[in-house]
Amino acid sequence: MRKKIVFCVLILLFCVSCADQPTFKVAVVAPFSLESGKDLWQALLMASAELEQSGGMEGRRLELFPVDEQDNVDKSVGNLRQVLLEHKIDLIVGGFNSAAVLALMDVMAEHGVIWLGTGGAHPAVIEKIKNNYEKYQYYFRVGTPDAREQGKAFAQFAREVLGPRYGYKRFAILAPNSKWARFLMNEAKESLLRDGFQLKYEEYFSPTTLNFKSALSSLKKSGAEFYFATSLGKQGELFIQQVREEKVKLAHVWSHT
Numbered sequence: 001m002r003k004k005i006v007f008c009v010l011i012l013l014f015c016v017s018c019a020d021q022p023t024f025k026v027a028v029v030a031p032f033s034l035e036s037g038k039d040l041w042q043a044l045l046m047a048s049a050e051l052e053q054s055g056g057m058e059g060r061r062l063e064l065f066p067v068d069e070q071d072n073v074d075k076s077v078g079n080l081r082q083v084l085l086e087h088k089i090d091l092i093v094g095g096f097n098s099a100a101v102l103a104l105m106d107v108m109a110e111h112g113v114i115w116l117g118t119g120g121a122h123p124a125v126i127e128k129i130k131n132n133y134e135k136y137q138y139y140f141r142v143g144t145p146d147a148r149e150q151g152k153a154f155a156q157f158a159r160e161v162l163g164p165r166y167g168y169k170r171f172a173i174l175a176p177n178s179k180w181a182r183f184l185m186n187e188a189k190e191s192l193l194r195d196g197f198q199l200k201y202e203e204y205f206s207p208t209t210l211n212f213k214s215a216l217s218s219l220k221k222s223g224a225e226f227y228f229a230t231s232l233g234k235q236g237e238l239f240i241q242q243v244r245e246e247k248v249k250l251a252h253v254w255s256h257t
Contacts, residue, residue, distance in 0.1 A: 022059070022060045022061075023060055023061050023062070023063040024056070024057040024060040024061070024062050024063065024090050024091070025063050025065060025087050025088060025089045025090050025091075026044070026062060026063070026064050026065065026089070026090065026091045026092070026093055027065050027067050027080065027083050027084065027087075027089045027091070027092045027093070027113075028040065028041060028044055028064050028065065028066050028067060028093055028094050029067045029069050029076075029080060029092060029093070029094035029095045029096070029101075029104065030066070030067070030068075030069055030094045030095075030096060031068070031069045031070065031096050031097065032066060032068050032069075033068075033070075034096075034232070034233045034234070035232075035233035035234040036096060036232050036233040037068075037069070037096065037233075039233070040094055040118065041064075041066065044064055044093065045064070048062040048064060065083050065087055065089065067079050067080045067083050067092075067094075069094075069095070069096050069097060069100050069104075070100075071097075071207075073099055073100050073103045076100045076103065076104060077103050077104060077106075077107055080092075080104050080107045080108075081107050081110075084107065084111045084113065089111070089113055090113070091113065091114055091115075091116065092108060092113050092114070092115035092116070093115070093116050093118065094116075094117070094118050094119070095115070095117045095118060095119045095120045096118075096119040096120070097119070097120070097178060097179070097180070098119075098120045098121060098122035098124065098125060098147075098178070098179040098180045098183075099122075099178075099179045100120075101117060101119065101120030101122075101125055102120070102122070102124060102125060102128060105125070105128060105136055105139055108136075108138055108139060109135045109136055109138065112138060113138060114138045114140070115138055115139045115140065116140055116142045116143075117139055117140060117141045117142060117143065117144075118142065118143030118144065119143060119144055119180075120141065120144070120180075121144045121145065121146060121147040121150065121180045121184070122147050122179050122180050122183050123146055123147060123148050123183070124179075125139070125141065126141065126146065147180050147183045147184040147187070148183070148184075148187055150184045150187075150255065151183070151184045151185065151186070151187025151188040151191070152187060152188070152191065154184070154185075154187075154188035154228050154253055154255075155187070155188040155191035155192050157253055158171065158188075158192055158197065158226065158253065159191075159192065159195055162225075162226050162251055162253075163195075163197070166225075166251070168225040168226050168251060169196065169197050169198055169225070170197070170198045170200050170223055170224050170225045170226075171192065171197055171198070171199060171200065171224055171225065171226050171227060171228065172199070172200050172201035172202065172219055172222050172224035172226075172227035172228070172250075173185050173188075173189060173199070173201070173202040173203070173227065173228050173229075174203055174205070174212070174215055174216075174219065174227060174228070174229040175203075175204055175205075175228070175229060175230045175231070176204065176205060176206070176207045176209070176230070176231055176232070176235070177204040177205060177206060177207065178207055181204070181230055182204060184230065184255075185202075185228060185230070188228055189202075200222040200223045200224040201218060201219055201222035201224055201227075203215050203218070203219075207232075207235070208235075209235065210234070210235065210238050211238075211242075212238070212239050212242050212243075213242060213246060216242060216243060216246045216248055217246070219248065219250070220246070220248060220250075224250060225250060225251065226250055226251035226252070226253060227250055227251075227252065227253070228253045228254075229252065229253070229254050229255075230254065230255040240254075
């Protein structure tokens with residue numbers, strides 16, 4: 001009986017100690033309905049556990065607060081604003097869709113909280129900081145190349161490899177209908193069109209699309225010799241799987257996560 005009492009007292013003391021320990025609060029902005037959002041959350045939980053084992057953030061334990069980034073930008077803005085108002089957030093991490101990130105940067109600026117951005121690849125994100133540095137100086141893009149550079153890389157590979165080595169000049173585009181993907185693909189497309197390449201087929205699908213068989217059928221009939229494609233999370237897994245199932249025998253230039 002005495003051992004049980006001692007054990008309970010120790011547990012109680014431990015819990016009181018944890019409660020009294022100062023915390024470093026992190027708002028995690030991610031689309032939690034998508035695999036990429038869940039992956040980011042899991043990654044931060046793992047990082048938090050490792051940090052705890054090494055003593056925390058200068059003695060402060062890490063506390064994570066989810067901020068659901070939704071297709072509806074206004075709801076995303078409301079979600080971040082609520083977390084920032086209800087908790088004394090020290091840091092924002094994440095961000096996915098460029099349109100959402102651009103809107104959420106204003107909430108960040110209102111509260112003056114540093115944001116380590118893992119997504120939001122559209123150049124408008126950086127241009128927003130450049131045009132009003134005093135207001136948006138808290139944002140740091142740390143997790144993704146700029147969409148302009150991604151598009152240039154796609155075009156460069158076609159121009160320097162697929163063209164001269166295989167004689168391919170006809171291409172197609174398949175991508176989600178998002179601000180980032182459209183900019184990336186347009187950057188690659190315009191560059192190749194200027195160099196005499198021919199666009200044979202182009203389709204932008206909903207970010208929630210999971211069945212690509214119709215688009216892949218149209219792609220095979222288009223006369224394209226290679227195609228650019230991009231998608232994210234579970235959508236990328238299914239896209240690659242269906243390309244194999246539909247026996248799409250074209251050169252692929254992909255960016256899937």
